[in-house]
Amino acid sequence: MKTSQTYRLTAPSLESLQLFTETVPAIGSYEVLVRMRAASLNYKDNFYLAGAQGIQLPRPTVPLSDGAGEVVAVGEHVNRFAVGDSVAGNFVQDWLYGPLADHAANSSTTLGHGIDGTLTQYRVFNQEGLVALPRNLSYEEGATLPCAAVTAWNAVREVRPSQTVLILGTGGVALFAQQFASALGARTIVTSSSDAKLARAAAAGADHLINYQSDPDWHKKARELTGGKGVDHVIETVGPDTLERSILATRRDGTVHLVGLINPVGKIDPMLILGGTVTVRGVRVGSRQLFEEMNTFIERKGIHPIIGHRFDFSDARDAFAQQLKGPEFGKIVITF
Ligand SMILES: NC(=O)c1ccc[n+]([C@@H]2O[C@H](COP(=O)([O-])OP(=O)(O)OC[C@H]3O[C@@H](n4cnc5c(N)ncnc54)[C@H](OP(=O)(O)O)[C@@H]3O)[C@@H](O)[C@H]2O)c1
Structure with missing residues (x-):
């Protein structure tokens, strides 16, 4: 036995x-x-x-x-x-x-x-x-892969080449989102509390870096990086603390993919969603079909x-x- x-x-x-x-x-x-x-x-x-x-x-x-x-x-x-x-x-x-x-x-x-x-x-x-x-x-x-990567894939899989993706933090979901978005041909903006982590994110392919502690108006900086238009997608890994700024960083008809529940308590002004014509989309991990689709992508792009x-x-x-x-x-x- x-x-x-x-x-x-x-x-x-x-x-x-x-x-x-x-x-x-x-x-x-x-x-x-x-x-x-x-x-x-x-x-x-x-x-x-x-x-x-x-x-x-x-x-x-x-x-x-x-x-x-x-x-x-x-x-x-x-x-x-x-x-x-x-x-x-x-x-x-x-x-x-x-x-x-x-x-x-x-x-x-x-x-x-x-x-x-x-x-x-x-x-x-x-x-x-x-x-x-x-x-x-x-x-x-x-x-x-099963939790962080599938969640990140669920969030970024519709990203198209030449779009700009703002990714909050350098946690597990964020790093996968950055690797996938870059491999999809998008421009990525990564935020972190640490310059050392930002340097490592750059080595992993991030195009633009913002320290959200030294620059609490990171949403304005992200907008500036798109010529004032706003980013196409935000991978929102934090939640209520940052959601309003994520919406403000997003272009008209852009999407905030809400993944995070770090400190999941708080209120946001829904008029920001209406005023910006932004879609806020809840993401919860993903199905086996998404997992298999992601694995094909990882293999094809040689992602580690x-x-x-x-x-x-x-x-x-x-x-x-x-x-x-x-x-x-x-x-x-x-x-x-
Ligand atoms: N919806 C789902 O299905 C799903 C699936 C997986 C995870 N999640 C949730 O997603 C969140 C992240 O998960 P994870 O596994 O990636 O966590 P993690 O590896 O522990 O990373 C958390 C990261 O959040 C960043 N962070 C914290 N406060 C921030 C702020 N104010 N602005 C920007 N970044 C901030 C930090 O980045 P720096 O260290 O660079 O500052 C930290 O590295 C958690 O709430 C988790 O529960 C949800």
Whole structure:
């Protein structure tokens, strides 16, 4: 009988992340057994450690939505994958295509939330809940894709060459948005609190850089960079604190893609949307179809996710502690 080293969050605190030895269940006809090789953290994972203020999970749950690994066994009716394939789990396991469904909205089938996640050596997936990794990516790189990259792709996929995209910050979603927008042929403006991070964003292809701390009127600067017209798209990774300025930076009939919920409390003046004839569009990760579309794009353009920190499986708690400290530059990855 095969066993798996598996982390579970037994309560919403870092100390409650505990390692167990569990029996790997037998696979059903349409299921796939994956030897997980890497997992990755996101901003949202802080909420699962935040005690009474955070997200309460109903039972000890395997954390993390993001992970990649190798197919080691397939059920008799599996036709999407074969042993040896490199795969990643889809964030909402059964959101395959189309708009966000009710079950996707309530997270009941989201990895690491309603169902067990990826911080385990072996995991059984229904074949529909997996995507093939882009062939140019390692397991570590592939593990960064399910949440931040799919969200960024959902936000930027309609961007056209010669358009200008304003991207707030240099977090996980923002860096993917910058890489995708540049690869789509757009001009990018990246903001950050740190000149050092801006220099790294420039090295990753950002065209214009604004320090939002030394220049709190960054929306005016962004407008100036477009000759006063305004940017075509904003990747709004922050939320109410910055939304008004994001709208003010946007051209008539441009789009603010609202992704962020850092401090999700606040009011904005809706007349700015009307006056600027701006569309504010809510973005929530994405379907399997978007994930697969993005992977084709990543492979075709030779894009590689930016990784900031690597931790061994045995040091998973240190990876969560690093995430809790706040963002540096690049994704935090755990390798198995
Ligand atoms: N809607 C969805 O489906 C979805 C999916 C993924 C993430 N999210 C949300 O999107 C947000 C970002 O996620 P993430 O994973 O990219 O987080 P992250 O890696 O922790 O990055 C957060 C970044 O936000 C930037 N930031 C903070 N305050 C800012 C401000 N006032 N102006 C501009 N930038 C600011 C910082 O950039 P600097 O360090 O450069 O200053 C920081 O790096 C979070 O709220 C997360 O929950 C939503």
